[in-house]
Amino acid sequence: DERNCSAFLSDDLREELGLSDEDLREIEKSSSKMFSIFSSVVARYKGLIASVQRETGAATLSNSESIHSAEQTRLNAHSAKPTHLNVLQKRTQRDSTMEDEHQRKRLAVEVHPPKSVEPIDNVESSYEPVPPERSEPAEATEVMETGAGDAAGAPFLSQALYTTFASGGMYHSLVMDNSGNVYASGSCARGQTGIVASNEENQIPFFTLIPDLPAIVSISCGECYSACVDYQGNLWTFGANESAQLGFARPSSVYQPTRVPDLPPMRSVYCGHSHVLCVSKDAQLWAFGENKKGQLGLGCLNTQTKPIKVPNVPNVETAACGMSHSMLVSEEGKLYVAGWNYHWQLGLPESSRGLQQMTFVQVPDVPIVKDVSCGAFHSLFLDVDCQVWGAGYNQFGQLGKLTESFPHFQQVKFSQGVVVKIACGWFHSILLTTEGNLFGMGGNTDGCLGLSDKVDRDDITPIKDVSCITSISSGGFQSIVRSANEIWVFGKNDCSQLGLGYTKPNVQPTPTLLDSQYIDIMGQPKLGARVKSARK
Incomplete structure (x- = not known):
């Protein structure tokens, strides 16, 4: 540059x-x-x-x-190698203005994490793009057990709940169909969609099939990058790479899916703002990327430019990443945390506030954990009795009607159903019950609670415009939910990250059905699907 x-x-x-x-x-x-x-x-x-x-x-x-x-x-x-420098130089003034507005409106915290990190200097890399080959989908996609009380009165929940059917970054989103095809929408200025736009906005306005990827079983989005695991266990990354969050040191951005070398077969991947955790098929934890707050759990604060196995952690069932903190659940249901604890988002004792927890430690005095999700500075987990617990930053009510910050995990009071899935956006949270009902709480000035307004909620509020939901996902300031054969989106849309096209408003506070012309979540892409190659 x-x-x-x-x-x-x-x-x-x-x-x-x-x-x-x-x-x-x-x-x-x-x-x-x-x-x-x-x-x-x-x-x-x-x-x-x-x-x-x-x-x-x-x-x-x-x-x-x-x-x-x-x-x-x-x-x-x-x-x-495709440099696509013209794409970076054409990043619109609106994006810059939007980021400034987001900074003023949202990060009203005592210590602001940096919006960007310094590029990695003086690091040599043997980076070589590995072009993907399309393969047959796996016969069975990894599923999540729904837990106690799931089946009664909820026949639509008898189907598998896909753990990662959708994921959202700050300015883009990914959606995965039942055949392992992955679709992207939103800003592609840093390569985060795996598709290069030919328009001045540097946006993919509708969910568009990412070409040349193998059948995918796990997807995750960071701020301006994406990661996918295919059915053979290969990890693919693309997008911004200033903190080596793609698993290699160079180049600064990658515009097509690129296989990360020197990894064992992976099972799932989890992206934070600029750091990545992934779990291998033998339940081992691997990490790379930004580590200034110790969020990789490696016992240091150095950026990790290539994947490394995290030592001294048990076999991992699932994990989650926030702005600068990480959480994992062991196969025994124990909760472990690492990273920044300024807002008590790790749920550790009050004396640890401000601590940069550089290794994963077990959170004491919590029940057996089934699922976990991280926002920017707050954390939720779901226990085996389907009770929701929260800790961390709560200025917008993303942890419910409690104090401004939780210094340790407390049970979130909820009596409107049995919760089977939780999902955190940057400053909001949504819950899914066995009845397929959806509930939201927290920051809503971007409409990400789907309540047809822009009013924050500190109480758990039903989202009445959708029903019979089977899976949920929340990105930075957008939410994506799925019923048996439909996908609904709501929240921030200033970079077309909801896949609704250029003509839609910058904020979509009402759940909106995705046009099935462009994506068929029940099978192969339809003939009308818009497909562009990252190499052309």
Whole structure:
């Protein structure tokens, strides 16, 4: 990028080559000009070497030839990879304004986490894109046991509840159908949709099939990146990568699904703001990405540029990631946490507030846990008796009618049904009962509770416009829910992350049915599905 070009070209060399600031910007757009720059640099190296030769007679031009060969190899490798710098440079002013508004409105906390992290510097990488191959779907997709009291009076819940049928990032969403096809909508400015848009908005307005992916069994979205696990256990990532959240150090963004190397077969993946946890088929925990608050549980605060097995944790059943904290449930139903605890989101004793918990520790005095979900600074878990517990930041009521922050896990009072699934957005929470009814609480200025208004709720409120729901998912400020054969969306839509098209409002507070023209959740993509290749 422009900053790296400025660092690479010293002031005297820039002056010698006659480069202005505008020239630096043009370098990113013109591979031919880049070659000219590299050639000039090599020529200068040759001149220096020749000068040393004349003075000492000890040097040979073989060194300069090696330099030229290395530079040519580097240039060829750069040209062979899709840079899509024009996509990054065309990121709209509206996106910037929207992010500023979001910062003012939402992160009204005592300590603001950084909206972005510094790029990884001085890290070499052997990153090589591995093109995916479409394979036959797995015969059985991983399912979640629904727990006590599920079947009675709820025949539609007898089907499998897909653990990751949908996921939302800050500006994009993914949806997975029963055959393992994955569809994306929203902003693709950082490559997070796995599809390159040809429009000035850098958006995919409708849910569009991501081409060339194998059959997928688990999906998850971070702020501006995505991760998928295929039926053979391969992990695929794409999107922003400034904190190595894609599992490799370079490049800064990846615009097509790329297989993460050197991993055992994976079962599921969980994305935080800029960090990733994944669980292998033998129930081991692996982690990579941002780690400034200890959220990877590795005993340090260093960014992890490639996947590493997390030591000293039990076999993992499920996990969840928040802004800068992580939670996992062991196969025995015990709850373990790591990361930032400024808002008590780890549910640890009050004396640990502000602690950067750098290793996973067991949360004391909680019942056996079945499911867990993380918001930005709050956490929910569901116990084996289908009771909901919460801890952490509660300014918007995302933990229900309690104090502004929970210093430890407390039971969330709920008497309107038996809860079988929980899902946290950044500042809101939704619950699903055995009757297929949906309830929401927390921040709602973006309509993410689906209550047809923009009023925050600190009490658990029924979402009456949908029924017979079987699966739920919440992203940053959007929610996606599924019935037997329909998908409903509501919440923030400023980057088309709800898949409703450009003409829809920036906020959709009422549950809206996705157009089945573009996605068939019960099987293969329909002929009308919009498909674009990330490579074209």
